[in-house]
Amino acid sequence: MAETKNTTKTFPLNTGHSIPAIGLGTWQSSPGDVTSAVSAALKAGYRHIDTAFGYGNEREVGEGIRLSGVPRDQIWVTTKLDNTWHKRVSEALDKSLENLGLEYVDLYLVHWPSSTEPGSDGKKHYEDWDFVDTWREMQKLVGSGKVRAIGVSNFGIRNLERLLGDPSCKIVPAVNQIELHPANPSPKLVAYCSEKGIHCSGYSPLGSTGSLLNKNPTLTALAKEKNRSVQQVLLMWGLQKGWSVLPKSVTPERIEANFDLDGWSLTEEEVAKIDAIKDRFKICGDRWLPVKVFFGDDE
């Protein structure tokens, strides 16, 4: 079996930067838990942390980074522009930087292609503004020294086509952070992004909180055969498919176990078995948004 070294692996971006393949997720990590989780992850060797303004924990994520003692320039930090800040992009980034206690983030993402009015709890979509306008503002951040790269999240093919086809789009997003696990594999979207030079980061790689994948017979059988956990098999699958993975945990043993991804791999047959899983579910659909974002299958 090929010797793999995933813990130091990076994926190249269209900016010339390289994103570490394994990042700690922090959605739903409470402010009280996330500082120790981030610090534990960095001490265990993670070099990539994923947060968002909307997670309400940027401040504590920043504390975790400092607590770890790992130098800032060795860590990849991603945060995201909230839907209600699309008309205030530069201000939103400053707010996130202040929360995090950082001078720059490595990656700043448009969290959703949904631009909503402040105070509307994300429910009222602007009539005179959408994600193409937001991207025009995002592009102005490049060169400010406050972001290394800019990208998007939850963009399907239809919205990417609109964005890339607009004359105001001068910078191709470096990353599209999307839901990717065997029950939402989105092969067309992944292929489209690859063709356009956009790296995919896979969110909810374990199937998220209370994962329905934990009892999937294909995955449990494979994990048993390989003497690995279902979570490790899921993360290895994502890495071998070619995307970075963002497992979230606030449990120290799980944070370490999710990083035990060196020196083993899945065979082509094992990857194919996971690809053949027929269950389908989406953790983050678009029902809570005032605009449709996903258009069926992975478009």
Ligand SMILES: NC(=O)C1=CN([C@@H]2O[C@H](COP(=O)(O)OP(=O)(O)OC[C@H]3O[C@@H](n4cnc5c(N)ncnc54)[C@H](OP(=O)(O)O)[C@@H]3O)[C@@H](O)[C@H]2O)C=CC1
């Ligand atoms: N751009 C976007 O819109 C989105 C981005 N994301 C990003 O992706 C990250 C990951 O996705 P998320 O939805 O959080 O879910 P994950 O797929 O990472 O699953 C997290 C859940 O799995 C549990 N878990 C973690 N490791 C193990 C393990 N080894 N054994 C058993 N259970 C385990 C965690 O529990 P516990 O913490 O209690 O250990 C938690 O309940 C997010 O945290 C966020 O950073 C996620 C959703 C949307």
Ligand SMILES: O=C[C@H](O)[C@@H](O)[C@@H](O)[C@H](O)C(=O)O
């Ligand atoms: O990144 C995580 C998700 O996008 C999450 O922020 C959204 O799905 C939404 O805000 C929610 O809480 O349901």
